[in-house]
Amino acid sequence: MVWFILSTLLLIGLILVIAEILFVPGTTVVGIIGVLVTAVGIYYAFVTFDRQVASMVLVASLVLNFGALIYGFRTGAWKKFALKSAIKSRAFDDRLKGLEVGMKGITISDVKPIGKAEIGEGIYEVKSESGFISVGTSVFITKLENNTIIIK
Missing domain, CATH: 2.40.50.140 (Nucleic acid-binding proteins)
Structure with missing residues (x-):
């Protein structure tokens, strides 16, 4: 049961961090919650297990979270949500066409x-x-x- 709670906390934290990177970039709320849930999982590991097992959990969660971060930036998935073009035209640009002062x-x-x-x-x-x-x-x-x- 202890392993189930620990793995659930770490998995939820990782999923939230990945969701922040890939699906809702720029909001930071989802990412912060993911990091906090991961930190709670690591704290739970240090409280529940001996130092060696807890250190391995810490290293594994750091590798997975940073791996997800690097993967998200390398694939460019976050670029799908970025504005790539700008509207340069204006309304009624040719409205005064053919008119001159003095008409x-x-x-x-x-x-x-x-x-x-x-x-x-x-x-x-x-x-x-x-x-x-x-x-x-x-x-x-x-x-x-x-x-x-x-x-x-």
């Missing part, structure tokens, strides 16, 4: 200070430089900056 348009909604205007052949969300502009007012583009059309 004329007409408001199709109240601009207070943001509204809609028809400029060229498209309808755009615009921002007023001078405050409120009512529907149907003729406007022109004064600035194109940060994906924003500023009108007057």
